[in-house]
Amino acid sequence: MNLEARGADRQERVELRELAHRHLSPVMTRVTDLVVRRAHGAKFWTTDGREYLDFVSGVAVNAVGHTHPEVVRAIQQQSEQLIHLGLNYGYYESVVRLAAKLAAITPGGLDTVFFSNSGAEAIDGAIKLARAATGRPSVVAFEGSFHGRTVGAMSLTASSAKYRKSYEPLMGGVYHVPYPYVRLFKGMTEQQVVEHCLRSLEQLFLLRVDPSQVAAVIIEPVLGEGGYVPAPIDFIRRLREMTAEHGILLVFDEVQTGFGRTGKMFAAEHSGVVPDILVAAKALSGGMPLGAVIAPRSLHDKWQVGSHGSTFGGNPVSCAAACASLSIIERDGLVERSAVLGRQVLARLCERVGHLPTVAEIRGLGLMIGIEFQDEHGDPGTRIVSRIRDEALQGGLLVTNCGAHGQTIRLMPPLNIPEEDLDRGLSILERAILSVASRSCKGEVS
Numbered sequence: 001m002n003l004e005a006r007g008a009d010r011q012e013r014v015e016l017r018e019l020a021h022r023h024l025s026p027v028m029t030r031v032t033d034l035v036v037r038r039a040h041g042a043k044f045w046t047t048d049g050r051e052y053l054d055f056v057s058g059v060a061v062n063a064v065g066h067t068h069p070e071v072v073r074a075i076q077q078q079s080e081q082l083i084h085l086g087l088n089y090g091y092y093e094s095v096v097r098l099a100a101k102l103a104a105i106t107p108g109g110l111d112t113v114f115f116s117n118s119g120a121e122a123i124d125g126a127i128k129l130a131r132a133a134t135g136r137p138s139v140v141a142f143e144g145s146f147h148g149r150t151v152g153a154m155s156l157t158a159s160s161a162k163y164r165k166s167y168e169p170l171m172g173g174v175y176h177v178p179y180p181y182v183r184l185f186k187g188m189t190e191q192q193v194v195e196h197c198l199r200s201l202e203q204l205f206l207l208r209v210d211p212s213q214v215a216a217v218i219i220e221p222v223l224g225e226g227g228y229v230p231a232p233i234d235f236i237r238r239l240r241e242m243t244a245e246h247g248i249l250l251v252f253d254e255v256q257t258g259f260g261r262t263g264k265m266f267a268a269e270h271s272g273v274v275p276d277i278l279v280a281a282k283a284l285s286g287g288m289p290l291g292a293v294i295a296p297r298s299l300h301d302k303w304q305v306g307s308h309g310s311t312f313g314g315n316p317v318s319c320a321a322a323c324a325s326l327s328i329i330e331r332d333g334l335v336e337r338s339a340v341l342g343r344q345v346l347a348r349l350c351e352r353v354g355h356l357p358t359v360a361e362i363r364g365l366g367l368m369i370g371i372e373f374q375d376e377h378g379d380p381g382t383r384i385v386s387r388i389r390d391e392a393l394q395g396g397l398l399v400t401n402c403g404a405h406g407q408t409i410r411l412m413p414p415l416n417i418p419e420e421d422l423d424r425g426l427s428i429l430e431r432a433i434l435s436v437a438s439r440s441c442k443g444e445v446s
Contacts, residue, residue: 013047031400032393039066042417042425044398053397053425055413060224060256060368063283064328065414071286071324078320087115087314094319101326102294105265108274112300114293115314119255119281120148122291123218125308126277127152127171129293130216130249133302137172138209140201140217140248142179144404146225147218147253156218159226160404175209177201179223180235183361183372194235201242211246216277218251221267227403228370228410230262230363236271249276249299255291256368259283260329260415263339263366270365286325288318334415338366341419345369345411345426352430356437358384360407369411371433372403380405384436391432397425 013035035047042065045051057063064071082092095115103111114129116122127139141147141156148154149163155171157163164170177200185193205211221236223229243250252275257267261283264270268278276299281291289312329335342364349362349371358381360374373381373388382405389409392399402410409429413422 009047009049016047031389032398041065041067042414042421051396052393053421053428055397055399055411055425055429057412057414058287059282059400060261060412061282062287063259063261063334063415064286064325065416066287068286068325068328070328071321074320074324075288075317078317082316084312084315086311088309092316094316094323095314098314098319098322098326101323102280102292105326105330106278106294107266107268109296110274110278110294112295112297114300114303114308114310115319116281116291116293116310117289117312117315118148118291119253119279120150120153120291121310121313122255122279122281122293123147123156123253124150124152125291125293126218126251126279127156127216128308129277129295129299129303130251132304132307133299134215134247134249136213136215138175138214139173140175140177140204140209140214142219143176144179144181144223144226144229145176145218145220145253146223147220148255159223175204177204179219179226179229180232181223181227181229182232183229190232191234194232194238197235198238198242201239205246211248214246214248216249216251217243218253220253220257221270222257222262222365222368224256225402227372227408228364228368230267230270230365233271236273240273240275251275251277251279253279255279255281259326260335260338261366261368261412263335263342265335267365283325285318285322288315288321290315290318290322329415332416338415341417341422342366342369345422348426349430353433353437356433358437359433364411367411367413367415370402370408371411372408374407380407382406385409387436387439388429388432391435392429395428395432397428397432399429 016035036044037047038045042054043051044054099113102113114125116125143158146159147156152171154163155174158176178197180193180197182190182193221231252268254266258280277295284290353359354362358373360372362371364370373384375381385401389399399409402408
């Protein structure tokens with residue numbers, strides 16, 4: 001690139017940043033100030049021509065990578081035929097094919113779908129479906145959970161007070177109990193934590209809300225924003241038994257875990273538990289906006305016609321992209337690949353950085369992996385993670401964090417990431433972790 005071209009690119013970056021700072025709301029968390037020109041596969045390029053590896057994938061959205069040719073082609077072909085109609089006014093092939101496909105790949109008898117624009121909207125839809133189907137008002141969620149930022153979803157969210165601050169009062173009838181995040185229960189075994197959390201739910205039913213008033217219990221089988229923490233299988237199975245005993249619907253929020261991310265098509269399959277309602281989004285549609293509330297027809301039939309809807313839900317282009325993305329995931333064996341690569345990544349990270357005193361725990365399922373950090377006092381390693389994230393970015397790798405204190409780096413690369421890109425990205429991350437750990441031991445990280 002000649003000097004004139006570089007100068008034009010620099011001017012464009014400055015102009016775009018200035019316009020962004022002037023016209024985009026600052027309410028959005030800003031992880032970087034990069035100006036991105038294009039992306040493909042597991043990489044993206046900024047306007048200065050620099051290449052980055054992407055281990056964020058649009059927050060677990062781009063399961064088949066950026067701009068997969070088959071997804072792009074599906075979007076182009078659908079856009080030439082039909083961009084929007086509205087499901088109130090007729091059927092069209094992409095939405096019908098997608099609904100049938102979801103019915104085929106979800107566990108159990110989850111055969112009927114309501115489409116929305118996002119995960120948060122789908123969570124709101126699941127709340128409404130559960131209340132309508134049971135005639136009960138209350139919902140139980142878990143501490144550490146993240147279900148979205150709309151008022152209904154935010155009422156269930158309990159991964160950080162910042163999501164709720166300034167917005168009270170929220171939706172009523174919501175109760176929270178502890179999630180079996182074993183590391184938080186010092187000195188307790190996993191089984192003891194499972195028993196404690198189940199007893200907390202029993203105490204809730206005894207002291208605060210009668211189970212006959214509870215429409216649903218909603219859980220992330222693996223905490224997302226709350227820290228990338230898989231729930232123990234025994235806990236999920238016994239939770240299913242408790243909800244069934246009281247006629248309470250069990251809702252799985254699989255917005256982040258769905259479509260191969262955990263090494264199964266859905267995280268529910270790790271426990272063999274079939275929820276009454278499954279909520280999906282993110283990786284569903286290859287980067288296009290789409291969410292889904294999936295449940296048996298018997299439940300959907302209890303939802304009064306016209307009591308819920310969506311102008312853009314089930315958009316033809318989004319559904320066409322989703323059909324293409326799911327086809328790629330199945331054809332290329334990406335669910336199985338996620339499981340294999342996930343085990344390899346966990347083993348590698350444990351070997352190369354797991355011994356560091358700043359590394360509290362490395363955990364995950366499939367390519368949904370969390371590295372939790374702590375400082376020299378055993379407190380959450382918030383500053384350590386911030387430094388690692390910055391050094392990784394300088395080295396050409398985009399990663400992000402999660403957890404109540406931002407103490408966990410979460411890895412969510414595309415399921416089809418080339419192994420050489422995965423290896424290079426992990427090497428960048430390991431160097432950053434080792435560098436920051438060394439400075440931390442010398443008291444240089446503040």
